[in-house]
Amino acid sequence: MIRVASLGGKQAWLPDIPKTPLMRRRMLWAYAFVAAPVIALVVFLLGPILFSGWVSLHRWDMLSPVNEMPWRGLSNYSYLLGKDPVFIKSLRNTFYFAIGGVGANTILGLGFALLLNSPLRGRAIWRVLYFMPVITAPLALAVMFSFIFDRNFGVVNNIITGLGLPRQPFLSGPNQALLTLVFIAVYQYIGYYIVIFLAGLQGIPQDYYDAAQVDGAGRIQEFRYITLPLLRPVMLFVVVTNTIGALQVFDLVFATTGGAPANSSMTVVLHMYNTAFKFSRMGRASAMAFILFAIIMLITIAQVRLLQDRAYGD
Amino acid sequence: MRDESSFLQPLGAALKSLILVAGAFIMVFPFIWMIIASLMTAGEIQLRPPVWLPAEPQFHNYTELPQKIPIARLYFNSLFTSALIVFGVLLSSSLAGFAFAKYRFPGREFLFYLILATMMIPFFVTLIPVFFIVRQLGWIDTYQGLVVPGLTSAYGIFLMRQFIITLPDELIDAARIDGASELRIFWRIIVPLVKPALATLGTFTFIGAWNNFLWPLLVLNSRELMTLPLGINSMKSLYADNTNLLMAGTAVAVLPMLIVFIFLQRYFIQGIALTGLKG
Numbered sequence: 376m377i378r379v380a381s382l383g384g385k386q387a388w389l390p391d392i393p394k395t396p397l398m399r400r401r402m403l404w405a406y407a408f409v410a411a412p413v414i415a416l417v418v419f420l421l422g423p424i425l426f427s428g429w430v431s432l433h434r435w436d437m438l439s440p441v442n443e444m445p446w447r448g449l450s451n452y453s454y455l456l457g458k459d460p461v462f463i464k465s466l467r468n469t470f471y472f473a474i475g476g477v478g479a480n481t482i483l484g485l486g487f488a489l490l491l492n493s494p495l496r497g498r499a500i501w502r503v504l505y506f507m508p509v510i511t512a513p514l515a516l517a518v519m520f521s522f523i524f525d526r527n528f529g530v531v532n533n534i535i536t537g538l539g540l541p542r543q544p545f546l547s548g549p550n551q552a553l554l555t556l557v558f559i560a561v562y563q564y565i566g567y568y569i570v571i572f573l574a575g576l577q578g579i580p581q582d583y584y585d586a587a588q589v590d591g592a593g594r595i596q597e598f599r600y601i602t603l604p605l606l607r608p609v610m611l612f613v614v615v616t617n618t619i620g621a622l623q624v625f626d627l628v629f630a631t632t633g634g635a636p637a638n639s640s641m642t643v644v645l646h647m648y649n650t651a652f653k654f655s656r657m658g659r660a661s662a663m664a665f666i667l668f669a670i671i672m673l674i675t676i677a678q679v680r681l682l683q684d685r686a687y688g689d
Numbered sequence: 690m691r692d693e694s695s696f697l698q699p700l701g702a703a704l705k706s707l708i709l710v711a712g713a714f715i716m717v718f719p720f721i722w723m724i725i726a727s728l729m730t731a732g733e734i735q736l737r738p739p740v741w742l743p744a745e746p747q748f749h750n751y752t753e754l755p756q757k758i759p760i761a762r763l764y765f766n767s768l769f770t771s772a773l774i775v776f777g778v779l780l781s782s783s784l785a786g787f788a789f790a791k792y793r794f795p796g797r798e799f800l801f802y803l804i805l806a807t808m809m810i811p812f813f814v815t816l817i818p819v820f821f822i823v824r825q826l827g828w829i830d831t832y833q834g835l836v837v838p839g840l841t842s843a844y845g846i847f848l849m850r851q852f853i854i855t856l857p858d859e860l861i862d863a864a865r866i867d868g869a870s871e872l873r874i875f876w877r878i879i880v881p882l883v884k885p886a887l888a889t890l891g892t893f894t895f896i897g898a899w900n901n902f903l904w905p906l907l908v909l910n911s912r913e914l915m916t917l918p919l920g921i922n923s924m925k926s927l928y929a930d931n932t933n934l935l936m937a938g939t940a941v942a943v944l945p946m947l948i949v950f951i952f953l954q955r956y957f958i959q960g961i962a963l964t965g966l967k968g
Contacts, residue, residue, distance in 0.1 A: 404871040405792035412781040413800055415841040420807040423818030430817065437821060487712060490705050503954050504713040507720065510950050510957070512900040514918040515943045518925060519719045522726065522932055530722055533739040566716070570961050623811055626902045630922065644813050651817050652907065664814045671811065 431661035438655070451662035462663065464638050465646040468553055469667075472642060473621035475557035476564075480617055481610070483561065484568030489602075491569065492576045502573075506566035513563065517630035520559045521546060552632050552640040559627060564620075568613050575609030576602070611682040615675055622671050643667045720947075727751070727937035734932050750937040757927065757934075759912065760941055763920040770836050770916060771898040777840030778894045779887055786849025787879050791861060801850070808843040812903075820907055834908040835916075839898060845890050852886040853879060889960035892953075899946065917942045 431451055433444035455462045491501055508516060523529050524545035532542050545555045583601050592600070625644045628634060634641035634649075643663060651660035726734060728746040754760060788794075789801050819838050828834030856879070864874045880887070902918040909915060915923070921942055928935035950957060 401792060401871065402794040405788040405794045405797075408784040408788035408792075408875075409800060412785040412841040412846060413804070415781070416804060416807050416843055418822070419819055419838045419841075420810055420815055420843070421803070423815035423822070424810055426818040426821075427814055437817075437824075487709075490709055493705070499954065501709060501713060502958060503951055504716050506954065506958070507716060507947055507950070510896055510900075510946065511943055512902070512918050512921070514900075514902050514921050515939050516719070518921055518935060518939050519723050522936065523719055523722060528735050528739075528932065530739075537738070562716070562719075567961065570958050574961070619811070623813055625813075626918075629902075630925070647813060648816075648903070657817055661817055664816070668811060668814050672809075 427661045427664060430657050431659075431665050433658045435657040436655040437657050444658075447658060451659045452666065455659065455662055455666065461638050461641060461646060462643075465634075465641040465643045466670075468638075468640060469622055469624070469642045471553055472557055472560070472624060473618055475554070476560045476621045477614060477617045479557070479561045480565055480568050481613055484565055484613065485572050485606075485610075487565070487569045488572030488576055489598075491573055502566075502570065505569050508563045508565075509567045511563075513626035514630050516559060516563055517627050520555075520562075521631050524555055546632050546640075547636060549636050549639040552636065556624075556627060556631065556640055559631070560621065560624065563627075564617070568617065571613055572606070572609060575606050579605045607682060611679065614682065615678050618674055618678065619671055622667065622674075720943075723936045723940050723943075726933055727940050729933050731931050731933050747933065750933055751941065754934070754938055754941060758920060758924060758938055759915075760920075760938075762913065763915055763917045763942070766914055767899055767916040770832060771895050773832075773836045774839045774898040775891050775894045777836070778842045778845050779891055781841045782845030782849045782890060783853075783880065783883065783887060784875065785846045786851075786853050787875055789846070789850045790853035790856075791858070791879075804843045804846050808847060816903075816907075823908060829908060830910045830914060831908075832914065835905055835914075838904070842890075842894065845894070848890055849883065849886060852883045856882055885959075888956060892957060892960055 430444070432447060432449070434447050434451075435441075435444045487505065491498060495501070524531055526532060526542065526544050526547050529545070531545070536542055544551055546552050579602065583605070584597055587597050587601060623644055624642050625648065628640060628642050628645050629648070632640040634645050644667070647660045647663040647667075650656050650663065725742060727750055728748065729740075729743040730747055733740055733743055785804075789797060823829060823834045823838065826834075828837070860878055860882075861874055864878055869877070900918060901916075902922070905916050905919050906922070909919060921939055924935055924938045928938065
């Protein structure tokens with residue numbers, strides 16, 4: 376599913392240049408159609424990623440001229456991985472955030488999709504309700520939840536203390552901030568994954584279930600031997616996209632805790648943002664970006680291998 | 690019919706409804722609480738024991754907002770820049786997708802793989818260089834600084850190519866025999882046939898641009914250019930002691946979009962199934 380569809384026809388990297396003037400004119404049109412987007416992608420994506428890699432080997436504050444950046448070799452990388460406790464902490468936090476969020480979104484998303492997949496009145500209304508946070512700006516959700524989980528005036532603490540339980544710090548507690556952020560992130564995206572799982576479930580032919588029932592399979596067996604295997608591609612999509620997104624979290628953390636207290640909720644992209652745009656250390660920040668990029672690539676490859684092998688493992 | 694289900698059916702159905710209702714309540718509650726709190730006085734929010742409803746709804750929390758925050762301006766900026774980005778992405782993606790799907794030209798495969806490769810680059814890796822480029826161009830604190838880097842989408846090109854390649858070549862050949870120009874073929878034949886894909890791509894591009902925070906935060910400084918998420922961000926400090934006003938401001942920034950969504954939800958959700966599971 377994430378596989379790239381074949382380009383069709385011969386895999387020629389350089390097909391013959393068309394002979395007739397008419398075909399040549401068409402070819403020129405094709406170049407005209409792709410020119411602007413290709414140039415834009417080179418200027419705003421490919422060029423920058425190369426430049427970013429170059430910067431990560433230097434010391435640069437973005438103000439001094441590009442050709443006078445002092446060379447630092449790999450020292451930005453070795454500093455980050457060896458001497459920067461905040462970076463290591465932010466990596467750990469980011470993993471925690473991603474694992475918690477992806478796990479919960481996958482299990483709850485599939486669970487709710489199963490509930491919504493059976494005959495149900497007003498399915499559209501349920502979908503709308505679960506989907507509302509998906510289209511809401513993360514920044515607005517951050518503001519809403521900062522208030523809801525507020526230590527003194529938050530509604531969750533109002534309920535907790537109303538029940539006679541002790542007040543909780545949530546976003547302001549070193550042991551609770553990250554977990555609270557996971558909750559908000561799951562709240563935000565679960566509707567999206569419910570819809571994806573629902574589409575996947577509706578793509579499974581009813582015949583399979585009918586046949587299983589003739590053979591006397593129970594509900595759990597049906598789920599184990601029909602639903603789950605046939606849902607593998609969807610599962611792969613959910614796990615991969617959710618992991619990639621979660622490892623890049625910024626808005627939510629920036630607007631709730633800002634990484635506090637004591638960096639207990641600092642994430643990599645927020646740390647990178649601070650390093651680059653607060654402290655003007657572009658080299659170090661670029662190195663951070665590359666480390667996270669490499670991690671994302673490795674995790675994605677591992678996930679695709681793991682989930683796809685079993686899906687097509689014959 | 691199963692034997693066990695006839696026995697457990699009512700119980701299961703009740704439990705199912707209960708879970709769905711509880712889940713939906715959790716989903717909606719933050720929005721409802723935002724509205725309730727936005728109608729309270731600053732004192733009511735801090736009362737002990739807490740109150741669940743305002744004694745009297747403070748509608749002036751809303752009517753007084755525009756004196757402090759340029760709401761109309763925020764909406765204009767968000768709409769204007771998001772519309773430009775959507776227009777750019779739709780045009781560039783469908784034109785390039787058309788060329789990659791239906792033309793043969795030297796370098797086609799190479800360029801297409803190049804685009805696929807850029808699809809995997811996360812935004813944070815290019816953030817510093819793109820910011821630098823925009824600054825060198827003198828575009829800091831301008832609309833073009835906000836918009837231009839977002840006018841093309843590798844994903845959009847990929848998506849449109851996948852759709853256009855499924856269209857029969859005969860349509861294009863027939864139009865050529867009738868003497869239609871390449872641009873006319875694009876506009877009169879291709880575009881009408883890929884409207885569902887364009888609608889989907891447009892919707893998601895719009896939501897992405899509308900909710901984007903980090904890039905506008907870096908590029909924009911002046912109040913006149915701020916988009917809605919930046920407005921919410923500045924309200925956070927402006928109303929640090931007036932949560933009721935902060936909630937009113939956030940509600941004004943969020944609710945209109947939600948209402949639009951409720952009317953168009955069918956298309957959103959079809960679009961997710963379309964893009965998420967295709968290709």
